[in-house]
Amino acid sequence: MAPVLMWLIMVLCLAISVCKYLFGLILQLAHPSAKIRKNYNFEPTVSVLMPCYNEGKTVYETIESISKSNYPTEKFEVIAQDDCSADDSYEWMLKAERDFRNIRIRVGRNEENCGKARTVCNALVHSSAEIIISIDSDCIFHPGVIRELTASFSEPKVGSVGGRVGVRNPNENIITAIQTIVYYAAFELYKIPENWTRSVCCISGCLFAIRRELLLEIEPAIRARHWFGVPVNQGEDRFLTHQTLLRGYGTYINNDALCWTTVPNSLSVLFKQQLRWRRSIVRDFFFTLRSLPQHVFKLHPNTVLTLVLTPLGAIVALLVVVNSLISDPMAWAGPMPLVTALAIAAVLSWWIKKHSVRETVAHPLAFGAYIAWAIASSLFLTPLALFTMDSADWGTRAKTLQEVSVGNPHA
Amino acid sequence: MATPTLEPDVKPAKKAAGRQSLxxxxxxxxxxxxxxxxxxxxxxxxxxxxxxxxxxxxNNSWAAPIILSATDEKSLDFRAKLITSQQTIEDLKVDAAKMDSGLREMRSHRDALLALEPPIQAAIDRERQHDRVDGPQLTSLDSRKLADNAQTQQVLEQLDGMQANIQKDLAAGLITKADAASQLAALNQTATSYTDSRIAEVLLTDTVLDKTTLGSTTLEALEKQAELRSEAAQLDVAIHVADKELTEDNRQIARLHDAIATAKQSPYYLNASGQSLLNFAFVPYDNQASATLGSPIYDCYLNMIFCRKVGTIVTRFPGEEQVLHPIFKTQIRGFLIQMDLHRPESAKSRTVFLGGKPLLF
Structure with missing residues (x-):
């Protein structure tokens, strides 16, 4: 009975995923009206909150890209909050404050390291704008990003809007090439059906816009998040999206609001990042299960299915992979998975080259390695996430005070 | 901007730690x-x-024990095929015996037919020899007979006048009635003789025709001879075909006997026909060097450690087998061995090791 149930869930998850991708493709090609009605005349005041931890000079480049925004400068400000970086990030932030005087920049620093979520809340204290945009301090933003995000709030029931995260380093190595394809497929296909129903389940924390009143309503919950007393400072983007939906607002990703991030270029960093994401998925799953009736009655079925089946699929995938490795260890080495992966990569690479030249993947065949990653991540990420829920480690930004920054913020 | 004043809740770690209940x-x-x-x-x-x-x-010394039950599909199939083969042999033997008997009968009949050929030919030759002698004589006699009859006919033409004269003489009283009757009878006798002579002439002509050309009798004899030869030829063909079939049947029987002899060396036959439980194991070709007769067999915990000797190899079967690798689950080729196990439970292990312990303990 159990194996049948396991395979049933797995097939269901895969079927829903495939359907979502296909439906996303159909919506992209044949149903442009599924996109939100944007009103570019709607120009609310905006606070761009930028929590920062150990980003070094990148934070300067990020603020620089924001300073080039085509949004009226009197209507937006940047609030940069350093989470006690061990490097010279804070100095770079101050330098940016000095250099980019065309925009209002506030730089602050936490008294002690407390994680991204609470740093955002700390930055929020200084904001009075109608729309709050939280950004990652390692991203480069398109000049039109603020305008695109605010224009999407013209629908009053939309509470949070996200942007598309592109990859800055698609051809650095195999790992970044694979991530480029995955990111593109996620934003341009997978999330499109969720967009259609204004029920995106996770807006990326790289570029997250939310109505001020809504964020203020959720803020106490963000600060109060804990795992049996251990403060939770990860997955605030998923949490915020989830809370937005539960409060009856819609969520949307405007793929015209572009930002560019540098994705991990080594397996260890990628693994840590994915582990952090998996933890927040699992945490979100527990939260969903705890209040499932509320979810069922309040949220769109598409959202409930995604909230339940995505983490359930990850857990079942672990069992399926273990079962497959024991019952048929060589199955993954057969030609079918490789051919499928390469076919998907070929199509998506062609699609990316056509629609986003900057992210063109030079060697799409590298996507074949995704099979090995899929097995390894299914096998290790879920159990590791399940058994390290009390971890507050961000994973990808750890630096010691002794590490010296390459740049010179005082130049 | 000044560093923001952290509210108590901005110190989440300490605060949360403080809040932690028991x-x-x-x-x-x-x-x-x-x-x-x-x-x-x-x-x-x-x-x-x-x-x-x-x-x-x-590792190149592992083997995978296989338990063949009496109801094992392959064994049952094997047994069914064996029985079918034996039945086929019996059927072929009966057919061959029948064919052999028929062949002997056909040969005997053919010999009998061929034995008739010389006397028939001799009779025909003899007949033709006689005809060659008698034919010309009879032709000559026939000519003479024809001439004689022509003369006799001329004489008979004169008899009509004589008969009238006899009537005239009787009417004139020159002769008595008795004389007249006597004379008329003599005349009638002459005419009858002439008719007989004509019949004889016709018969002679007919005989001459028989003797000088191929008569119906000769033709009948020749027809009989041709029939005899045809029947003999048909028998030749039938004998040839039957002979070939018999040879083929015998070859088929021999082949089936060979196949059964080979099959009797198969583990499936031993399993299907044996009374006691036999233990077999699959050995992949990569490990065949370890599968020598008499080699010890080891069974291990966790399929690799703490091994103990559980038996020896008694037979190595020649036929190829294909099974799934017990660990990798891929199709592999190899052969079967028969094991003599003093610990029968080892037949249920996933793998055993041939020749020695795989990890020295």
Missing amino acids: HYRFILATYRIFAIGALYAVLLGVIAYAFVMGFYAV
Whole structure:
């Protein structure tokens, strides 16, 4: 009975995923009206909150890209909050404050390291704008990003809007090439059906816009998040999206609001990042299960299915992979998975080259390695996430005070 | 901008730690203990899995025991085929015996027919020889007879006048009635003789025709001879075909006997026909060097360690088998061996090792 149930869930998850991708493709090609009605005349005041931890000079480049925004400068400000970086990030932030005087920049620093979520809340204290945009301090933003995000709030029931995260380093190595394809497929296909129903389940924390009143309503919950007393400072983007939906607002990703991030270029960093994401998925799953009736009655079925089946699929995938490795260890080495992966990569690479030249993947065949990653991540990420829920480690930004920054913020 | 004043809740770690109830501490401690145990278990599992995979990738002495039950599909199929083959042999033998008997009968009949050929030919020759002698004589006699009859006919033409004269003489009283009757009878006798002579002439002509050309009798004899020869030829063909069929049947019987003899060396035959439980094991070709007759067999815990000797190899079967690799689950080729196990439970192990312990203990 159990194996049948396991395979049933797995097939269901895969079927829903495939359907979502296909439906996303159909919506992209044949149903442009599924996109939100944007009103570019709607120009609310905006606070761009930028929590920062150990980003070094990148934070300067990020603020620089924001300073080039085509949004009226009197209507937006940047609030940069350093989470006690061990490097010279804070100095770079101050330098940016000095250099980019065309925009209002506030730089602050936490008294002690407390994680991204609470740093955002700390930055929020200084904001009075109608729309709050939280950004990652390692991203480069398109000049039109603020305008695109605010224009999407013209629908009053939309509470949070996200942007598309592109990859800055698609051809650095195999790992970044694979991530480029995955990111593109996620934003341009997978999330499109969720967009259609204004029920995106996770807006990326790289570029997250939310109505001020809504964020203020959720803020106490963000600060109060804990795992049996251990403060939770990860997955605030998923949490915020989830809370937005539960409060009856819609969520949307405007793929015209572009930002560019540098994705991990080594397996260890990628693994840590994915582990952090998996933890927040699992945490979100527990939260969903705890209040499932509320979810069922309040949220769109598409959202409930995604909230339940995505983490359930990850857990079942672990069992399926273990079962497959024991019952048929060589199955993954057969030609079918490789051919499928390469076919998907070929199509998506062609699609990316056509629609986003900057992210063109030079060697799409590298996507074949995704099979090995899929097995390894299914096998290790879920159990590791399940058994390290009390971890507050961000994973990808750890630096010691002794590490010296390459740049010179005082130049 | 000045560093913001951190409210008490901006110190989440300390604050949260302060708030931790005993309840939370207990749950967290339990969770951490369980998590550490589980993660070590996962780690050990992964290492063990990798080791097992690596071990079976390089080891070349393992064999996979196979239990063939009496109801084993292959054995039953084998037995059914064996019975069918034996039945086929019996049928072929009966057919061959019948064919052999028929062949003998046909040969005897053909000999009898061929034995008739010389006397018939001799009779025809003899007949023709006589005809060659008698024919010309009879032709000459026929000519003479024809001439005689022509003369006799001329004489008979004169008899009509004589008969009238006899009537005239009787009417004139020159002769008595008795004389007249006597004379008329003589005349009638002459005419009858002439008619007989004509009949004889016709018969003679007919005989001459028979003797000088191929008569119906000769033709009948020749027809009989042709029929006899045709029948003999048909018998020749039938004998040839039957002979070939018989040879083929005998060859088929021999082949089936060979096949059965080979089959009797198969583990499936032994399993299907044997009274006691036999133990077999599959040996991949990569490991065949370890599968020598009399080699010891070891059974190990966890399929690789703490091994003990459980028996020896008694037979190595020649036929190829294809089975799934017990660990990798890929199709592999090899052959079967028969094991003499003094620990029968080892037949249920996933793998055994031939020749020695795989890891020295």
